[in-house]
Amino acid sequence: MPPEPLVSIGFIAKRTGNAVSLIRYYANQQLIPFVRTEGGNRVFPRSVIRRVSFILIAQNMGYSLEEIQLLLRALPDNRTPNKKDWARLSEIFNAHIEQRIAELNQLKSSLAGCIGCGCLSLEKCRLYNKEDKMASEGSGARFLLGDSPVL
Amino acid sequence: MPPEPLVSIGFIAKRTGNAVSLIRYYANQQLIPFVRTEGGNRVFPRSVIRRVSFILIAQNMGYSLEEIQLLLRALPDNRTPNKKDWARLSEIFNAHIEQRIAELNQLKSSLAGCIGCGCLSLEKCRLYNKEDKMASEGSGARFLLGDSPVL
DNA sequence: TCTTGATCTAAAGTTAGCTTTAGATATTAA
DNA sequence: TTAATATCTAAAGCTAACTTTAGATCAAGA
Numbered sequence: 001m002p003p004e005p006l007v008s009i010g011f012i013a014k015r016t017g018n019a020v021s022l023i024r025y026y027a028n029q030q031l032i033p034f035v036r037t038e039g040g041n042r043v044f045p046r047s048v049i050r051r052v053s054f055i056l057i058a059q060n061m062g063y064s065l066e067e068i069q070l071l072l073r074a075l076p077d078n079r080t081p082n083k084k085d086w087a088r089l090s091e092i093f094n095a096h097i098e099q100r101i102a103e104l105n106q107l108k109s110s111l112a113g114c115i116g117c118g119c120l121s122l123e124k125c126r127l128y129n130k131e132d133k134m135a136s137e138g139s140g141a142r143f144l145l146g147d148s149p150v151l
Numbered sequence: 152m153p154p155e156p157l158v159s160i161g162f163i164a165k166r167t168g169n170a171v172s173l174i175r176y177y178a179n180q181q182l183i184p185f186v187r188t189e190g191g192n193r194v195f196p197r198s199v200i201r202r203v204s205f206i207l208i209a210q211n212m213g214y215s216l217e218e219i220q221l222l223l224r225a226l227p228d229n230r231t232p233n234k235k236d237w238a239r240l241s242e243i244f245n246a247h248i249e250q251r252i253a254e255l256n257q258l259k260s261s262l263a264g265c266i267g268c269g270c271l272s273l274e275k276c277r278l279y280n281k282e283d284k285m286a287s288e289g290s291g292a293r294f295l296l297g298d299s300p301v302l
Numbered sequence: 303t304c305t306t307g308a309t310c311t312a313a314a315g316t317t318a319g320c321t322t323t324a325g326a327t328a329t330t331a332a
Numbered sequence: 333t334t335a336a337t338a339t340c341t342a343a344a345g346c347t348a349a350c351t352t353t354a355g356a357t358c359a360a361g362a
Contacts, residue, residue, distance in 0.1 A: 041328065059319095
């Protein structure tokens with residue numbers, strides 16, 4: 001296979017619609033791979049564009065950069081990711097999306113149940129609960145739901 | 152109607168499972184109403200527990216405190232919110248949840264489409280796009296999707 | 303009344319996720 | 333070769349959303 005073309009930081013920035021400083025930041029945080037030119041400038045495999053896009057989308061979903069690091073482990077370090085690599089990552093990510101959707105649906109019905117029942121005491125409300133939060137740490141869960149009613 | 156009982160900051164903190172400092176912070180940010188005792192301590196209507204729960208849930212959904220301020224405008228300032236008030240807020244919030252679910256579904260199918268088509272160039276990828284972001288500012292949209300394919 | 307625990311204020315500190323700055327060096331186009 | 337433009341580094345700055353600190357005051361029970 002022909003070696004992947006290397007591109008400048010400005011190119012990555014433009015293509016992903018972000019500031020150069022952001023790309024440099026991600027590079028320094030080891031979120032995206034790069035090498036140096038003889039002069040010391042960073043150059044990136046073109047596939048980094050995809051990687052950056054993924055990072056932005058995941059951030060938008062509420063993941064921290066640290067969590068995204070973990071997700072990106074599904075991609076190879078030392079070679080340009082191929083279709084299969086991306087498919088693997090996408091599958092993992094997809095599961096997270098599904099989970100999120102499920103959580104939102106639960107939130108929705110919890111809200112509906114609460115309004116319906118008019119429980120004003122909150123005595124039994126477990127929609128947001130610090131204990132649950134601790135318990136679910138690491139699962140990637142962001143919406144912490146318990147038994148209805150809610151609020 | 153009997154006046155609603157006023158409770159201490161510690162009570163609110165315990166019931167919502169948060170630090171006292173957080174409740175004080177929200178109070179100072181005008182996110183929750185309170186009055187002072189003669190001695191100067193804050194006291195809160197019991198309904199503030201609900202309000203705090205709502206704030207936490209909304210934050211979990213990705214809203215900033217500033218955005219939550221706006222959402223909370225649906226609740227009355229000078230009296231304890233009743234069932235109808237909460238129902239109104241819940242309806243607004245529900246719409247946001249629905250939108251979010253729709254966005255996630257779109258993201259899911261975009262991902263599926265991308266993996267399927269194997270577009271490695273990203274030339275046409277619009278999943279995350281700064282321009283779109285600007286354009287949608289204020290709509291509460293957090294997931295910015297364009298035409299597939301994605302990544 | 304005394305003491306213990308809760309609360310107060312104001313200011314400073316913290317973390318994540320970036321951007322900005324300043325001054326130097328690289329790269330590219332004419 | 334010479335500008336003009338792009339990048340570099342390290343350090344400082346910035347915003348949101350909190351927590352911590354220190355020292356003082358309040359409130360409640362024995």
